[in-house]
Amino acid sequence: MPAIQLLLLNGIRPIVIERWLRVCGDGLRRIAETETDWWRSDVEQPLLEGGMSTVQMLEAQAEFGSRISPLMEQVLVAIYSGQQEHAWSQSALEDVEDALERAGLLSRLHRPPAVCFLDLTGFTLLTEERGDEAAAELAETLAAVVRRRSQEHGGRPVKWLGDGVMFYFQDPGEGVLAALDMVEGVATEALPPARVGIDAGPVIFQEGDYFGRTVNIAARIAEYARPGEVLVSQAVVDAAEGTPVTFSGIGAVELKGVSGTLRLHSAQRTA
Numbered sequence: 001m002p003a004i005q006l007l008l009l010n011g012i013r014p015i016v017i018e019r020w021l022r023v024c025g026d027g028l029r030r031i032a033e034t035e036t037d038w039w040r041s042d043v044e045q046p047l048l049e050g051g052m053s054t055v056q057m058l059e060a061q062a063e064f065g066s067r068i069s070p071l072m073e074q075v076l077v078a079i080y081s082g083q084q085e086h087a088w089s090q091s092a093l094e095d096v097e098d099a100l101e102r103a104g105l106l107s108r109l110h111r112p113p114a115v116c117f118l119d120l121t122g123f124t125l126l127t128e129e130r131g132d133e134a135a136a137e138l139a140e141t142l143a144a145v146v147r148r149r150s151q152e153h154g155g156r157p158v159k160w161l162g163d164g165v166m167f168y169f170q171d172p173g174e175g176v177l178a179a180l181d182m183v184e185g186v187a188t189e190a191l192p193p194a195r196v197g198i199d200a201g202p203v204i205f206q207e208g209d210y211f212g213r214t215v216n217i218a219a220r221i222a223e224y225a226r227p228g229e230v231l232v233s234q235a236v237v238d239a240a241e242g243t244p245v246t247f248s249g250i251g252a253v254e255l256k257g258v259s260g261t262l263r264l265h266s267a268q269r270t271a
Helices: 002-009 014-049 054-102 121-130 130-150 172-188 213-224 234-239
Strands: 114-120 155-160 164-169 192-199 203-205 209-211 230-233 245-253 262-269
Touching: 002 014, 014 054, 054 245, 114 130, 114 172, 114 213, 121 130, 130 155, 130 164, 130 172, 155 209, 164 172, 164 213, 164 234, 164 245, 172 192, 172 230, 172 234, 172 245, 172 262, 192 213, 209 213, 213 262, 230 234, 234 262
Parallel strands: 192 230
Antiparallel strands: 114 164, 114 192, 155 164, 203 209, 230 262, 245 262
């Protein structure tokens, strides 16, 4: 492939190219599977219910597919171009700020990033009581609520976990504010109560995901939190100085899979 050859000729390491291809493959696989799902429910099934035979349906959907496929490809390219432009612009801005800081022309307050886990309490029981379709609808509602509120505070969803979400925030203070917004938003949508755990510290970014002790601790804090609670580590409290939030210490606790004890704090909006 010419693109791969050009990357290799310009010194891009094979392992980096392999990771990029794997991320592309995973993302495009999910897109294709989602398309297949709605194609069956919104194209094939209505044709069959309208009285067509299977052969007639296959002919009709093939004709429609030949017209829509090129247009869908244009949509995918446009979305990718927009996402790429945003990501590269952010990277370029960080490079400029780094250069200005080295030259003594800019002063920045360096804070560790924050990882946030949110999940719905009682989701498993709800699935048993109301069925898989109802659970899927609730998960879709949850995604719409938390995506919007996290982005308003400069965060982004990293991983969808069915009844929960993992987020990344460059600013821990904004992460806490987003978490409070998300818990409130979940309540207004008549979803099961949400609980949130946040930790701040170094993380490793690889293949579109984040790894490290900070991620593990944030997940464990979320498991410890009570329904409707935003629970954070001492590192978040220290990094969120100046944020209009009140932190109430609950003491040192032991978390599953985490050595030693951690001081945790419950976050509330400042009155």
